[in-house]
Amino acid sequence: MEATKKEHQLLVSVSPHVKSEETTSRIMWSVSIALLPAFLAGVYFFGPRAVFITALCIISCAVFEKLYLKIVDKQSTVGDGSAVLTGLLLGMNMPASLWSFSPFTAHVPVIASFIAVVITKQLFGGLGFNVFNPALIGRAFALISWPKAMTIWNEPTAAFMAMDAKTTATPLGILKEEGVAKLLEVFGDKMSLYQHLLTGNRAGSIGETSAIAILIGGLFLLFRGYISWHIPVSFLGSAAVMAWIFGGKGALFSGDPIVHLISGGMMLGAWFMATDYVTSPSVRRGQILFGAGCGVLTMIIRLKGGFPEGVMFAILIMNCFAPLIDRGFRSKVFGAVKTATAKEIKK
Amino acid sequence: MGLATFRGGIHPPDKKTLSANSPITEAKPPKIIVIPLSQHAGAPCKPVVSIGQEVKKGEMIGEPGGFVSAPVHASVSGKVIAIAEFMNAMGRMVNSIVIENDMKEEWTGLKDSPDYMNLSADELKEKVKAAGIVGMGGAAFPAAVKLSPPKEKKIDVVILNGAECEPYLTADYRMMLEKSREIVEGLKVLMKIVGVDKGYIGIENNKPDAIAKMQEAAHGAPGIVVMALEVKYPQGAEKMLIKAVVGREVPPRSLPMDVGAVVQNVGTAYAVYEAARFGKPLIERVVTVTGEGIKEPKNLMAKVGSRISDLIEECGGFRDDVAKVVAGGPMMGFALSSLDVPVTKGTSGVLVLPEEGVIHAEEFGPCIRCGRCIDICAMGLMPSMISVLAEKGMYEEAKEYGLFDCFECGSCAFVCPSKRPIVQLVRLAKSMVKP
Known part of the structure; x- marks a missing residue:
């Protein structure tokens, strides 16, 4: 009788009947948490403005996503954490100096958020269907629309409440405009330069400066299995090789790969931007090509292009190729190629 | 590491301790037995008994309907009271023979032939x-074919196949512990039938303890090797x-x-031994009744045609929720809409899952292309692409992504965030x- 009573309530669905505990939102929130060390380093060096800019991006992204989905009458997906993650990444890719009221530039993060979430993500079909990394398109749009405001770099200062920090150039800017000698002069010597770049005590976007903090977050993702090594290693590896071969003054094979790896947006890009699931290939072997493409393009732009930094454009260009790479590196179907043992049997 | 395995695969919690230590016990003989005439891959059987007819235990009641088919036998003695369509575990209506059990357990056709190994390969196959x-193991493909x-x-x-990679199930495990000699004998029969001198028993x-038991049983048997395999689902899939x-x-x-191989489940090997030695047809099997939702998980030797609700009752019934x-x-079982369905030759377990941990089908999101399913697909496919294409109705394109190479092990759906x-x-x- 007990059994008959239960029958009406039995759930019927297709196998499997057990599933892993991993969820999309858990992944998104984990990536957000992994970004915290780098974000906190940014706050430490660039003060409360870093918090304001990032918060503005996060709130804008979440609100725009909610509003858009309400207008098109779709279920809200803000809870999956992807809009918040986009906002966090976008904020960390902006200079803290944007928090300024004369001239007024505090609208830039808001508009960039709109471009990221509504244009780049939702209009392409929402999470999973966007071709380009939303945060990077948001940033690219801002950089092209407000080239001046987006390239005002504050000097890092540990003076926490400093709202009027002095402006300066980024290490890559100095390298591009004035060369390596000047860069060393500014930072004292090579070891001092490395030290500044590793800790994040240098001008740059809020979340990109501290190579160590980014590495901590990146390794967290790697060891938790949220990302694989393929993209970061091929990205950084190919960039290092390019920097070593072509990065020197005059002679080949005389460049300094370390400076290039830990400056600009290289670390943030390799660990957090290029590894975005949706806009990178999902076949591991393909990811190596993708990462290598990012690294090579970054260095071509850095060394030969008009911009001091090339990470953003490199990743966006490679985003276009992600579906194609997946197709080209389609995994081998089990047994599709006859193994040696199978041939032996034939004999 | 170092253990034999395949590329890909997943590690779902195995949950085998629920029933692993419960020895195989005979299920209570039910009063009514419903024996589907199609319990196997291939053509359904034709009934060879009529309503009202008395049948003995082990009597053939359905004859094979083609080459890829297998006869069915009465699992109790008694009277045929109906031949009609009844629902099976897959939810399909299948022509079935209903027998009222007279509880006399009268056998027919049993004959001990201790010298069965002297029979020819063809006689054994017969x-x-x-x-x-x-x-x-579940697919129920006719062994003789x-x-x-x-x-x-x-x-x-x-x-x-002693991998038993499906979580929860312990039917094969208990068989290997309790019937190890018979399984090895069954393997010898199988080797004789196909004329080979190499036999392997693969166990996760x-x-x-099952590996040790089987090794002991296989000791001194020429050509038979017991092999420990890495614990990984779907290790028990034939190709893997x-x-x-x-x-x-x-x-x-x-x-x-x-590729020159014949694969049979360890339970099948036991049945082969019983058939060769005693002429015993396949009328009962071990069913693991388990899951967090059942009061007393057990490994029951159940008669083919017993109702699943009877087995659940014998295991103390449901817990709440x-x-x-x-x-x-x-991973590959069928969710039941009714418990009033019979145990068949392929029913390896009855799994009772409580509300907690059950995923409701409507709660799913878009593919975020994380690549987890591609990493673990044992067949080397891209389940993500196939699922997206199928969702969009692009079935021909899905075919190009190896749709028909998929054997539906469910690993991709397991890992999908x-x-x-x-x-x-x-x-x-x-x-x-x-x-």
């Missing part, structure tokens, strides 16, 4: 065929097992015999296009 033996490869296929190895390494044990890959759309009952294991019903989408696509 015994397997007459006993209605099918693959007992597998043992009759075309002449041009040279078979050189028989592999017994999470069953060290062959790869792990003898290192051969069965090409797409091919069968194990194309039962959400799902599955025939088979959690968006909880996408990938297996369901695969089945949908398969039904919409020709292979």
Whole structure:
């Protein structure tokens, strides 16, 4: 009788009947948490403005996503954490100096958020269907629309409440405009330069400066299995090789790969931007090509292009190729190629 | 590391301790038995008894309906009271023979032949065929058909599947512990039938006592090797097992015999022994009744045709908040809409799952292209692409991504963070296009 009573309530669905505990939102929130060390380093060096800019991006992204989905009458997906993650990444890719009221530039993060979430993500079909990394398109749009405001770099200062920090150039800017000698002069010597770049005590976007903090977050993702090594290693590896071969003054094979790896947006890009699931290939072997493409393009732009930094454009260009790479590196179907043992049997 | 295995695969919690230590016990004989005339892959049987007829235990009541078919036998003695369509575990209506049990357990056709190994290969195969033996791992493919490869296929190895990679299930495990000698004898019969001198028994390494038992039983048997396999789902899938044990890959759309292998489940080997030695048909099997939702998990020797509700009752009934009952294991089993369905030759388990941990099908999101399913697909497919294409109705394109190479093990749906019903989408696509 007990059994008959239960029958009406039995759930019927297709196998499997057990599933892993991993969820999309858990992944998104984990990536957000992994970004915290780098974000906190940014706050430490660039003060409360870093918090304001990032918060503005996060709130804008979440609100725009909610509003858009309400207008098109779709279920809200803000809870999956992807809009918040986009906002966090976008904020960390902006200079803290944007928090300024004369001239007024505090609208830039808001508009960039709109471009990221509504244009780049939702209009392409929402999470999973966007071709380009939303945060990077948001940033690219801002950089092209407000080239001046987006390239005002504050000097890092540990003076926490400093709202009027002095402006300066980024290490890559100095390298591009004035060369390596000047860069060393500014930072004292090579070891001092490395030290500044590793800790994040240098001008740059809020979340990109501290190579160590980014590495901590990146390794967290790697060891938790949220990302694989393929993209970061091929990205950084190919960039290092390019920097070593072509990065020197005059002679080949005389460049300094370390400076290039830990400056600009290289670390943030390799660990957090290029590894975005949706806009990178999902076949591991393909990811190596993708990462290598990012690294090579970054260095071509850095060394030969008009911009001091090339990470953003490199990743966006490679985003276009992600579906194609997946197709080209389609995994081998089990047994599709006859193994040696199978041939032996034939004999 | 170092254990034999295949590429890919997943590690779902195995949950085997629920029932692993409960020895096989005979299920109470039910009053009414419903025996489906189609319990196997291939053609359904034709009934050879009529309503009102008295039948003995072990009497053939349905004859094979074709080459790929297997006879069915009465699992109790008693009276045929109906021949009609009844629902099976897959929810299909199947022509079935209903027998009222007279509780006398009167056998027919049993004959002890201790010298069965002196019989010829063909005689032994005939015994397997007459006993209605099918693959007992779940797919229920008629065993005699597998043992009759075309002449041009040279078979050189028989592999017994003791992997039991489905979580929760312990039927094969208990068989290996309690019937190890009989399983080895069954393997010898199988080897004789296909004329090979190499036999392997592949067992996942999470069953060290079963491995030890089987090794002991196989000791001194020429050509028989017990092999420990890495614990990984779907290690017990035929193609994965062959790869792990003898290192051969069965090409797409091919069968194990194309690489010279015949694979049978350890439970099947036991049935083969019983058929060869005693002429006993396949009328009962071990069913693991388990899951967090059942009061007393057990491994029951149940008669084919027993109702699943009877087995649940024998195991103390449900705990509160039962959400799902599955025939088979959690990865590939069938969710039951009714408990009033019979145990068949392929029913390896009855799994009772409580509300907690059950995923409701409607709660799924878009594919975020994380690549987890591609990493773990044992067949080397891209389940993400297949599921997206199937969702969009692009079935022909899904076919190009190896749709028909998928054997629906469910590993992709297990790891998917968006909880996408990938297996369901695969089945949908398969039904919409020709292979």
